[in-house]
Amino acid sequence: xxxxxxxxxxxxxxxxxxxxxxxxxxxxxxxxxxxxxxxxxxxxxxxxxxxxxxxxxxxxxxxxxxxxxxxxxxxxxxxxxxxxxxxxxxxxxxxxxxxxxxxxxxxxxxxxxxxxxxxxxxxxxxxxxxxxxxxxx
Numbered sequence: 001x002x003x004x005x006x007x008x009x010x011x012x013x014x015x016x017x018x019x020x021x022x023x024x025x026x027x028x029x030x031x032x033x034x035x036x037x038x039x040x041x042x043x044x045x046x047x048x049x050x051x052x053x054x055x056x057x058x059x060x061x062x063x064x065x066x067x068x069x070x071x072x073x074x075x076x077x078x079x080x081x082x083x084x085x086x087x088x089x090x091x092x093x094x095x096x097x098x099x100x101x102x103x104x105x106x107x108x109x110x111x112x113x114x115x116x117x118x119x120x121x122x123x124x125x126x127x128x129x130x131x132x133x134x135x136x137x
Contacts, residue, residue: 006105022054025116050088052088052092054122057121061121069105072105076101077098
């Protein structure tokens with residue numbers, strides 16, 4: 001897909017798609033750890049997909065974003081019409097929404113390698129913890 005389509009989407013729409021993009025990335029990563037139980041996989045995924053976890057990931061991402069990526073992140077973060085759940089603060093949820101928008105944009109513009117790189121940066125601490133626990137089991 002070309003950038004014009006991705007550029008035409010609003011921040012909330014990008015975040016909607018980005019939620020699914022991140023979900024697939026998380027699932028691929030968790031399955032690569034060799035975990036086979038669906039319940040365990042679902043519990044482990046929460047460390048990645050909660051708004052609070054995504055918001056924390058944004059802190060790690062920001063120094064690594066290009067100007068264009070930061071612009072897309074801000075489009076998602078500043079999107080209107082987003083309902084904030086009780087499980088996160090408004091700031092955390094908005095930051096998570098921005099992160100989702102960024103990952104959707106990268107996916108739509110064919111930048112999967114960059115998405116993987118940013119995924120590893122955003123979730124380095126979670127991945128290290130999961131991989132360390134796996135080794136010691």
